[in-house]
Amino acid sequence: MSVERKQRIEFGDFQTPDDLAREICAQLKGFGLNPDTIIEPTCGVGSFLVAAADTFTQAKAVYGFEVNRSYLEQVEKRVSGRADRQRIQLEAADFFKMDWRARVDALPGHVLVIGNFPWVTNAVQGSIGGVNMPKKSNFLGHNGFDAISGKANFDISEWMLLDVLRWLRGRSADVAMLVKTAVARKVLAHAERMGEGVQDSFLMSIDAKKHFGAAVDACLLVMRLDPNGARCSDYTVYETLHAKKGKRVGHRHGMTVGDLDTFESFSFLLGSSPQKWRSGVKHDASSVMEFTRTSGGYVNGAGEVVQLEEQYLFPLLKGSDIGSAKAWREKFVLVTQRAVGEATHKIQDQAPRTWRYLTAHAEQLDARGSTIYEKNPRFSIFGVGDYAFRPWRIAICGLYKALRFRLVGPIEGRPVMFDDTVYYLSFESERDATETFDHLHSEAATGFLSSLVFWDEKRPIKTSILNALDWSKLNEQDGEQGQLTLNIAARNTWSHERRPAARLAQRR
Numbered sequence: 001m002s003v004e005r006k007q008r009i010e011f012g013d014f015q016t017p018d019d020l021a022r023e024i025c026a027q028l029k030g031f032g033l034n035p036d037t038i039i040e041p042t043c044g045v046g047s048f049l050v051a052a053a054d055t056f057t058q059a060k061a062v063y064g065f066e067v068n069r070s071y072l073e074q075v076e077k078r079v080s081g082r083a084d085r086q087r088i089q090l091e092a093a094d095f096f097k098m099d100w101r102a103r104v105d106a107l108p109g110h111v112l113v114i115g116n117f118p119w120v121t122n123a124v125q126g127s128i129g130g131v132n133m134p135k136k137s138n139f140l141g142h143n144g145f146d147a148i149s150g151k152a153n154f155d156i157s158e159w160m161l162l163d164v165l166r167w168l169r170g171r172s173a174d175v176a177m178l179v180k181t182a183v184a185r186k187v188l189a190h191a192e193r194m195g196e197g198v199q200d201s202f203l204m205s206i207d208a209k210k211h212f213g214a215a216v217d218a219c220l221l222v223m224r225l226d227p228n229g230a231r232c233s234d235y236t237v238y239e240t241l242h243a244k245k246g247k248r249v250g251h252r253h254g255m256t257v258g259d260l261d262t263f264e265s266f267s268f269l270l271g272s273s274p275q276k277w278r279s280g281v282k283h284d285a286s287s288v289m290e291f292t293r294t295s296g297g298y299v300n301g302a303g304e305v306v307q308l309e310e311q312y313l314f315p316l317l318k319g320s321d322i323g324s325a326k327a328w329r330e331k332f333v334l335v336t337q338r339a340v341g342e343a344t345h346k347i348q349d350q351a352p353r354t355w356r357y358l359t360a361h362a363e364q365l366d367a368r369g370s371t372i373y374e375k376n377p378r379f380s381i382f383g384v385g386d387y388a389f390r391p392w393r394i395a396i397c398g399l400y401k402a403l404r405f406r407l408v409g410p411i412e413g414r415p416v417m418f419d420d421t422v423y424y425l426s427f428e429s430e431r432d433a434t435e436t437f438d439h440l441h442s443e444a445a446t447g448f449l450s451s452l453v454f455w456d457e458k459r460p461i462k463t464s465i466l467n468a469l470d471w472s473k474l475n476e477q478d479g480e481q482g483q484l485t486l487n488i489a490a491r492n493t494w495s496h497e498r499r500p501a502a503r504l505a506q507r508r
């Protein structure tokens, strides 16, 4: 990587286009923002600094800070001929070394902190050898070493925004910052937990691809702080900078709810899933433990054809098979245990060829990174227990951006295994599985779940969300109303041998 590229990433150096900064400032003025003092803490070449100075003409002082001195020189040139030049103060400063609290305390009136912090995670900093991040922070319970080593992954902008909230404590102020949408949500959740004086807040989506060439969901996050005002942790998400109506988002029962109106209509389903959602098997060695069956035998991920007993082999559906509703591709996985921690040496007697295969690949299996393998018998896997061997299951892939459950029955008489990107419930009987499957596709269940899922996240479907749905309550509703309302959208994305409507008809 070139030095320039590394530096660009390390400092999150993606300058906001002037037009966008102007559009945002005009909107903020329209919302009634009227600051006495403006702070742009990482002002770059000055888009927000100049746009804010032009828009909020009554502000007495406009401060621009920046670590890159050549950028400050550019801003200096930009503002040098202005009639209001004395209002604008420029200063070279490293955000992480500055005593912001002391600076801000010395500033008069209502403060607006505006700008666009670097969009880079500490893990990326670690991978490129970047040091532009908080040095000795105990951020969200992570120690400085975890932060620097990348063990605790967080966005630098998240840390910076929470720092801004800390230095504005007790002040009447506004914060308007361009951020990744996932960061904005985390900051607002944290602000709620910490009881920060956020009186009103909202997110307005921007087209990050168009403005920054970044394939990520991003927004303008606005937080209005008033130490004496009533706190409100609910906020509104608008789809564009100019949208008039948005979705109400809030925190309920320890969860962030993406659509409060829908959530409240189906909140009777909130509780605990009657059965815990599990993830598929984890073995961290797909080239050794997974096979494709061919006419010549089982072929592992390294292309070796091997002869194995069938006893420890189970049909495998991967996350991509579940997510895109593909047919089974003759894939198998070696399941060495029926329960976590079970002794594995008995494989030697029960399936000698399988044991020889495992022993031949012991070097790779023994080298599996996670410490959980060290504490368990050789060739251990995870994600096994009685539940993993029941014949019927309902599965969903955590990585896919759709509420797409699949009903999966046994293949060749064997229960089907999944990889660890899949979450599932399992059942002894087909009837119980299909009944639950129909419940999960009811309008109420899909409404409830979609109000909690954030599709811009890397793994939008989470067990914490699935486990919060008490689908047994739909039995009562089913009984009361005599039928389930099946969600048509869910049906369209559903794939299985038979359609749920047909099964419902059979049951009645």
Ligand SMILES: C[S@@+](CC[C@H](N)C(=O)[O-])C[C@H]1O[C@@H](n2cnc3c(N)ncnc32)[C@H](O)[C@@H]1O
Residues within 6 Å of the ligand: 010, 011, 012, 013, 014, 015, 016, 017, 041, 042, 043, 044, 045, 046, 047, 048, 065, 066, 067, 068, 071, 093, 094, 095, 096, 115, 116, 117, 118, 119, 132
């Ligand atoms: C995403 S750019 C945005 C620049 C400007 N705020 C804008 O909206 O156009 C981030 C800026 O933060 C600056 N920056 C990065 N780390 C910094 C630090 N530790 N202290 C001060 N500025 C920093 C970069 O040099 C870069 O100009």
